[in-house]
Amino acid sequence: xxxxxxxxxxxxxxxxxxxxxxxxxxxxxxxxxxxxxxxxxxxxxxxxxxxxxxxxxxxxxxxxxxxxxxxxxxxxxxxxxxxxxxxxxxxxxxxxxxxxxxxxxxxxxxxxxxxxxxxxxxxxxxxxxxx
Amino acid sequence: xxxxxxxxxxxxxxxxxxxxxxxxxxxxxxxxxxxxxxxxxxxxxxxxxxxxxxxxxxxxxxxxxxxxxxxxxxxxxxxxxxxxxxxxxxxxxxxxxxxxx
Numbered sequence: 001x002x003x004x005x006x007x008x009x010x011x012x013x014x015x016x017x018x019x020x021x022x023x024x025x026x027x028x029x030x031x032x033x034x035x036x037x038x039x040x041x042x043x044x045x046x047x048x049x050x051x052x053x054x055x056x057x058x059x060x061x062x063x064x065x066x067x068x069x070x071x072x073x074x075x076x077x078x079x080x081x082x083x084x085x086x087x088x089x090x091x092x093x094x095x096x097x098x099x100x101x102x103x104x105x106x107x108x109x110x111x112x113x114x115x116x117x118x119x120x121x122x123x124x125x126x127x128x129x130x131x
Numbered sequence: 132x133x134x135x136x137x138x139x140x141x142x143x144x145x146x147x148x149x150x151x152x153x154x155x156x157x158x159x160x161x162x163x164x165x166x167x168x169x170x171x172x173x174x175x176x177x178x179x180x181x182x183x184x185x186x187x188x189x190x191x192x193x194x195x196x197x198x199x200x201x202x203x204x205x206x207x208x209x210x211x212x213x214x215x216x217x218x219x220x221x222x223x224x225x226x227x228x229x230x231x232x
Contacts (some may be wrong), residue, residue, distance in 0.1 A: 001164055007197050014199045038161070059204045085205065097205040 002038040004029050007086060014056040041080025049088040061102030062095045063110045078116025149188055159192040167219045168212035175228035176209055182226055189215040
């Protein structure tokens with residue numbers, strides 16, 4: 001059972017749906033996440049975001065991007081690798097569901113390019129220390 | 132040989148090394164459904180992993196499990212899971228990092 005399976009079950013439980021139904025859980029996992037690989041990121045689809053915010057009514061944190069900011073494929077890959085919370089991204093905002101992730105993003109004033117760069121650097125330094 | 136080097140010498144009989152260790156398959160990075168788990172304090176995660184590697188033999192995993200708290204916030208809790216229930220019992224009773232809260 002990977003992180004996405006656990007998240008799907010948590011969302012279904014919060015929404016009051018039957019989270020023990022394995023067939024429904026698998027279907028929801030495919031519907032709610034863009035990347036369904038076990039080690040893939042936690043980006044939510046429109047359908048998943050609506051379910052989590054409206055039906056499950058979980059608290060979300062919306063962070064606006066700086067002006068003249070554009071999303072590139074590299075930024076999407078960074079987000080896929082480094083954000084530990086489920087997130088939903090539009091052209092102007094990113095919405096996360098974990099307080100710690102929201103706080104990290106606020107510290108970077110929503111500049112996810114800098115955020116991703118710092119995370120990548122920290123990971124590289126950590127690997128050098130361990131290896 | 133310096134004093135520090137003498138202190139680093141480990142008696143071979145003290146090392147508890149089994150086939151899973153040799154294959155680097157003891158610690159998993161996901162939680163299989165048949166594992167039994169318990170919550171652990173975040174600040175002692177590394178010490179707990181080291182304790183389990185030294186004192187126990189079976190497969191284990193340390194992961195974060197998501198849950199929704201009373202304020203409808205998504206939070207993740209670090210947990211340790213064991214394949215063998217006996218090892219979980221031993222861990223709960225004997226590990227000083229688990230008991231200290």
